[in-house]
Amino acid sequence: MADLLDQIFIHAKQWLLSFAIGRAPDWIVQIASSLINIGALLGVFLTLFALISVLERKILGRMQNRYGPNRVGPFGLFQPVADGIKMLIKEDIVPTRADKIVHFLAPILIAAAAILSLGVIPYGRNMTPFVIDGGILFFFAVGSATELTVFMAGWGSNNKYSMLGAMRAIAQMISYELPLLITVLPVVMIVSSLNPDKIVALQGNYSFGFIPHWFVFTPWGATAFLLFFVSGLVESNRTPFDVPEGESEIVAGHMTEYSGFKYATFFLAEYLGMFAISGLGITLFLGGWHAPLQFLEFIPSYVWFFIKLSILLFVYIWLRGTLPRTRVDQIMNFAWKFMLPMAFTCVIAAAVWHYTGRGARGWLWSLAVIALVYFALSIFLDTKNKFAPRTYRFAE
């Protein structure tokens, strides 16, 4: 029974495909199979987007001691429908001097990149929409196209705020891509594969029947996960790192000149990017679709994945409700002076963990390595009593 529930979507797909197998040529079956995967992926994540957009406003409202949306439907749950209709019938304004084609293509491409990167994440047992040997590499290759699309939005709008916002976005994306990639390295090293399914498979066992072998429970894994999460926040332009769209300075950054449905597409891409980076974090460090305790394995695998995803998304919203926006130079300093050295330390600590036997001894040794570097960095980077009088180099 548990097995059937676990594989119910696989069976459903096989059943759908069974109409085509034998009657149509192979390539039609292949394309149909891909289309079913794409349809399922889009269906699930667009629904999740609609849900999370209303939940985010509800949770933020709760944190700020107000109601949040509560007029449309029960508890305001139909708010996304109302929002969608509003966005669709809004006037689509394109600036006269904008580059029409680039301006038009930017939101489409940015959403396409976000959707593509969702494809390689294993959502459950046998439930990876796009199985590819270098899945992790694919994720980052597609993600790196986002920078160009953000630039297209900023440049195509022919607006100084758009351009400044795009520049800021690209600067912080490039800076944080480095720690993001390097925090992934220890996991790839330990698993010795870039295949997301293999990474999840290696985290599937339990010590003494209740401690799962997730990488987040090792010192290097916990550090790498934290660094990964912060880098993910920056990559998806979320608070406290949303300077590219800082309203108080540059209107809405690269989205300034977009209205109506194009703006909604940017919004969608931001959320899909957030889902993708959280999904990858779950795959790499939080055991993918595995249950946290062995006796809970009867609950279907995809349920566990989406529970973990919801928790991570809640943390995203929680941070947005809690933290103020950081300054541009603070973000950059943090990336290069703290994140990058710590990310390299994770790689070394993972190697130490591996060569001291992957057991309790390795656990302590890798903890020692990380603690040493952390304290050294905190002494080295301490700015106490070292504040020079502020000088303005460019704005006098």
Add this chain to the structure above:
Amino acid sequence: MSTVAFVVISILTLSAALAAATLHRLMHAALTFAVMFIGISAFFFLLGAEFVGLVQVFVYIGAVAVLIVFTILLTRHDQEKTSEFNWSGTVIALAVFVGLLWAIAKTKSLSVAPPPIESITVQRIGDILMTSFVWPLQCVGVLLTAALIGALVLVLEEKPQ
């Protein structure tokens, strides 16, 4: 199936390359150049060289294209100026093309039947890099680290006098 894919990708890549060479606004040329890179990586995927295809996207779209775009943005001010037809450039391009065509036509491997394509997995590339090519890999790593440190030194903030 793969022939159809080959033709489609070829048309896409070639037209993007042509657009990159002929479009008047430099920024459009840079963006179509990026489309051409995607076409080339699609070729790698078609040939079963998954890793090279991914790295092509990763390096050329994520880094080189962004670099080109930034270079244009930070240096050029005459974006609107249209350039005339460049005869010398066309002649040189044609000469290079004919030379390459001649070199390719002369190679012996054209007449040899190609071996069956086995897809080169990332796993295999990793194994080879870590065993037989470990020294070249380390040398490249040292070189890149030196380049990184050099770049950091170049942009270091100067101490106020």
